[in-house]
Amino acid sequence: MREKRKQAENLSRNLIATERQRIRKGLENTIGMVVTIQGHLACLSCEQVKMDLNMLQCGHNVCTDCMNEHSNTAHHRSLIRCEICSQESNVGHVGKSIPHSKICDSFIDVKKELAMLALSDSAL
Numbered sequence: 001m002r003e004k005r006k007q008a009e010n011l012s013r014n015l016i017a018t019e020r021q022r023i024r025k026g027l028e029n030t031i032g033m034v035v036t037i038q039g040h041l042a043c044l045s046c047e048q049v050k051m052d053l054n055m056l057q058c059g060h061n062v063c064t065d066c067m068n069e070h071s072n073t074a075h076h077r078s079l080i081r082c083e084i085c086s087q088e089s090n091v092g093h094v095g096k097s098i099p100h101s102k103i104c105d106s107f108i109d110v111k112k113e114l115a116m117l118a119l120s121d122s123a124l
Contacts, residue, residue, distance in 0.1 A: 027118060034111060041104050044083050045070065049108060051101050057089040058082050067094065 041049045045066035052064040071080040076092035
């Protein structure tokens, strides 16, 4: 009877260890995907994911703070040069993307949730 109990306990420990490894691997994969997505959503200048991103005419993003820093936004004919592709965009034609802002908002929430999961996983 004792032998069966030991076997059951060992099996249970092995199953728990395997499940922890599976969860950690999934968490690592998810973190990798989040980092990739962050690169697409971040400001090309300060590299932060912000709600106030503006899409340049080339399709790259710059936040309002960086756009104000790198161009004269008070003048609608002012140009801003993309740091990625060097294409110039007329400040008057740069605009906020509402869907993009909503995606960034959701991404920030997911990133916070993932950080909490990572912390709870390290406690295992």
